[in-house]
Amino acid sequence: MPILLDPDHAPSLDDLLAATDTTGLEWRLSAAPGRTSPRIQGLGTLSSAGAAELSFLANPRYQNQLPGTQAGAVIVSPDVEQALAAEGATAPGFVRVVCKNPYLLYARVAQWFERARRPAAGAYVHPSAVVAADAVIGADVRIGPQCVVEAGARIGANSVLGPACVIGAGSVIGPDSLLHARVTLYAGVTVGARAVLHSGCVLGADGFGFAPDPAQGGRGAWGKIPQFGGVSVGDDVEIGANTTIDRGALEDTVIGNGVKLDNQIMVAHNVRIGAFTAVAACVGIAGSTTIGERCTIGGASMLSGHLTLGDDVHISGGTAITSNISRPGRYTGVYPYAEHGEWQRNAAVIQQLGQIRRRLRDLEKK
Template sequence: MKISLKELANKFNLKYIGDENHEVSGVATLTKANTHQLSFLANSKYKSQLKQTKAGIVILSDKDKGEYAGNCLISENPYVDFAKVATLFQNTKPNFKGIHTTAIIAQSAKIGKNVCIGPYCVVGENSEIAQDSHLEAHVTIGNNCKIGSNCQIKANVVISCDCKIGNRVIIHPGAIIGADGFGLARDKDKWIKVPQLGAVQIGDDCEIGANTTIDRGTLDDTILEQDVRLDNQIQIAHNVHIGAHTVMAGCSAVAGSAKIGKNCFIGGGVGILGHLQVCDNVTLQSMALVTHSIRKAGSYSSITPLQKTEDWRKNAVRFKHLDKLARKLQKLEKRNNDNRQQNKN
């Protein structure tokens, strides 16, 4: 599609400077864009690229507009507005229409209007898929599932029985929703599997990354509230509850029955132990290990920063002696305080 500077300004309620009839048909970075593409400046350290860019239109802030002589859109948040504009050029339409002849749909399943179901998909008994949702190839929907409207479920996704998916949810390839949680009971010298009888509920506007696993609850459901965004290869264990608008980066893991609040930012590789609570508006820096509940909003870190290997080895040895050193310091402080008290007397 092609769209002009004026049309973009009107559609996204932005001011503009330049040739209102100039059209673009795609997006690119400042360094790679051509005259038929739109770009953006959100970070001032890339401001020098404005002089060399060949972009047809640039989204930038009011304070930066004087640095650019070409066509531009003035934004209070250039990155957010770029994201909105970029959706115009995103191809989300399936490469097929209707239900593929190889798909297996249970007779009791209810399929809404304009639903596309790709090759070799399976939809189980009594499951429902609302209008305008798309299932790519080899998707499996178990029995008694409910899939909302305008969902995009990518290839090889598995949604096990009794799970509920909200509207406008995107689930990327290979994700598993509703696998059994890791529930085991010790019976003397052997393990007994604990049946996982709950399900998974995913709210509206969530996005689940590729090869991410969300386990079903043991009794109650595992829950993601609306607009939760999970990156690739994340593990969400049984009975976890994640609050609205929380974002988690790749390879993080949340153990069973943990509760994460709203508007949290969780970095890559973070681990959260089971049965803990993380309050709203918490940021966990990459590779942090959460071993106790967090009840105050803020940013938290827990891993040793990168060091040269020889320095790390020396410090690793010293870590073992921290408790002894702390005890010695306490004794010295006590002795010092006692001496001061005696001198006063």
């Protein structure tokens, strides 16, 4: 499980690998003599896959599941293949696909299955969708029920809008993009090619900009700074469910090519995220902060505003970043948890650390 294709449409393992995009990967088959290539209906973990499924071993922690697997074929590294061979006469019952990068080969095979089960293309607009007369809809675009595409919006060829998406006036979706149900783009948002946008994400809401203005009701009142910038999203970007990306105040909020954003992330106005940076769920990035390329930001981290993080910076989950980081590396700031009573004892001392340092100095002077 999951079985992805019925037996009649399942390719043989050889045909499957021939159909898979293996750019940059080398692989070979290894099997007991006389073993024929199994038909592959789907993919599974080592513990759950059956004879018509392909599995993979990428994480050593699962190696002990290899001898008992029922999978018809398994992608393994050359090291694992060698170890299997060294075990001698008792060749494993599954065919091995040997590759230096089993996880990536698995990903490529999985991508083939994803395409194989995608519904047939062909231009389509559900009759309940409301599409402005001057919207520009590319070839073979599919627009689901209850969608709204406002004036002047452009949807690139082969893109799919799931149910109930809203594309604001003049906004742009590149070709080959997939918007799941209930994606919202305000006006003035541009998304590149091959985007994957998940349900509930909101691109282009106003940045949080207010100036103190007593004329708006008295002491402490706020006057709104209208947000005239847009959101500019590059190619090959994935944005998770209920993530929000605010429009810029005067210039755009910018998400670079190949950036991957998980669910429930908040990207404030005028943030810039460099190419290939990946951000895990529940992260908040405050206004005007710039993040470099190839960074990873762990879940539930928060970044203060107006910061600059260089390329190849890796932030551990749950860390608050409050100053610039120019040097590549891993940065962490998680308060360690403990049993509640122990935490109470230690936390009490936190409040006295300045005093403790002073007492230590006094002792050292004696």
